[in-house]
Amino acid sequence: MNIKFIMRFHDNTPSGGRKIVYEYMNYLVNKGNNISLCFVANTSFKTRKYNHLLYIKYYLDYLKRKKGQSQIDWFKLNSKIKIETRFSIDSSIADTDNQIIFAFDYGIALSIYDHLTNIRNCVYMIQHDERVYYDKNVIRQAWRLPMKKIVISTWLYKLVNSVDPGNVILVKNYVDLDTFYLTKPIEQRMKTVSLISHPNPYKGTKVGREALSLVKEQVPELRVIMFGTQPSPTDLPDYYEYYQMANESILREKVYNQSSVYLLPSVLEGWGLTATEAMSCGCALVSTKNGGVEDFGVDNYSALLCDVNNTKDISKKIISLLNDSSFRVKIANNGLEMVKSMNFLDSAQLFENVLYEINHSH
Incomplete structure (x- = not known):
């Protein structure tokens, strides 16, 4: 499979949500898939407030931080994963027609929907009730987008499925048991x-x-x-x-x-x-x-x-x-x-199967 993961600019500090996805990326590239990672500075979408002002803010941020985006000190990303940096999402974000586009959050999902004519190969991962980050009405608008959603917990599955029934898949998070284990009784x-x-x-x-x-x-x-x-x-x-x-x-x-x-x-x-x-x-x-x-x-x-x-x-x-x-x-x-019982391999295989089904459903 050919998969492009899209995330917002990072600040090179540990993040649980990013770590989960980075580990899935390493797993997928080790299985022979073609994986790329794109960091985007500006995720504009139609219902975002102050789009013009934010355009200027994020453009300055892009100029300041674009060179540092390929540096992730706290996680070892497989060197086979191609990292690219963009100011914003546009119609050229997909390298090929059959490439799976993975949206890391609501802003990316909405921006993809606004700029791509074909979203059949798009998948949107939801790791939280994102109203903790942005306006609830906009978040629910993102959750209703006609693209597959992956959620990480049972309560999120119930919540997102109530907004977009039948278009949500549960891939529970896991524990890295090789890293976190008992050393003191x-x-x-x-x-x-x-x-x-x-x-x-x-x-x-x-x-x-x-x-x-x-x-x-x-x-x-x-x-x-x-x-x-x-x-x-x-x-x-x-x-x-x-x-x-x-x-x-x-x-x-x-x-x-x-x-x-x-x-x-x-x-x-x-x-x-x-x-x-x-x-x-x-x-x-x-x-x-x-x-x-x-x-x-x-x-x-x-x-x-x-x-x-x-x-x-x-x-x-x-x-x-x-x-x-x-x-x-x-x-x-x-x-x-x-x-x-919450091991990485079970979750990674399920995650891969979801992407495989999306890739072969059209």
């Missing part, structure tokens, strides 16, 4: 909780920190390990440790395997990649009922679930695990067994 963990620091309010970092302050009042020996792509917040208490731009080895050894509990306090979550990584390293999961957690967080079995933004409930669930080692170990072991 679950029974020997200290009273340590880890979580991600993220600037998007939907990730719930503020709520998570507020809940952990309540935990500290009841569990004085609490330690917190935080990580993120941004510099360390300046107001972190002294019982916090922070890792910026942590690579997979640091996440496995210094974060997940040092933690008894992993906290996922998101308002909405497409999947929750860090949660499944932490579970595969032996953390007991405490999570809000954020959508994505449904595929791996079964309440009181593989996780403890809380209402969104409920700091008291979140803190209560964390305390129950930290103060009852046998309960924590039980939840952690159940979670570990659950995520072990």
Whole structure:
């Protein structure tokens, strides 16, 4: 197959959503497929507000950052994958008539629809309820486009299928079990909780920190390990440790395997990649009922679930695990067994089959 993946410009920092797609690309090129990756600075579409102003903004950004787009330091992309950089999407984006065009998000999908006359070979991957990034009406407009949609979780499948029935395929995310695994016995963990620091309010970092302050009042020996792509917040208490731009080895050894509990306090979550990584390293999961957690967080079995933004409930669930080692170990072991079934090869083969069917359906 001949497949072109289209993404927006990147800033060379780790991204869970991009990582999933990069790994699929490596898999596909190793299977003998012709894979290319196109980074686009400007994804204009008819219903985008301030198109003319954004054109200027993104053109300046294109001139400034186009040379750096071929450099991805945090992920090893197969050298056989051709990388190209464009200012915007136009009718020449497809190299051949039978090339599959893969849209990474709503803006790319809408821009492709506006500029290509033939979208039969187009597929649009949805990794979140994208209204967390843009106007809900525009997002639903993108979801109704007459192109196949791939979604990564059960709750997203239900949501997108309600907007565009019968045109949605579920390819669940996976856990990289060769990278994230136990190195420290679950029974020997200290009273340590880890979580991600993220600037998007939907990730719930503020709520998570507020809940952990309540935990500290009841569990004085609490330690917190935080990580993120941004510099360390300046107001972190002294019982916090922070890792910026942590690579997979640091996440496995210094974060997940040092933690008894992993906290996922998101308002909405497409999947929750860090949660499944932490579970595969032996953390007991405490999570809000954020959508994505449904595929791996079964309440009181593989996780403890809380209402969104409920700091008291979140803190209560964390305390129950930290103060009852046998309960924590039980939840952690159940979670570990659950995520072990979410292997890369199963997801990659299903992803390949979806693209194959699109390629041979016309």
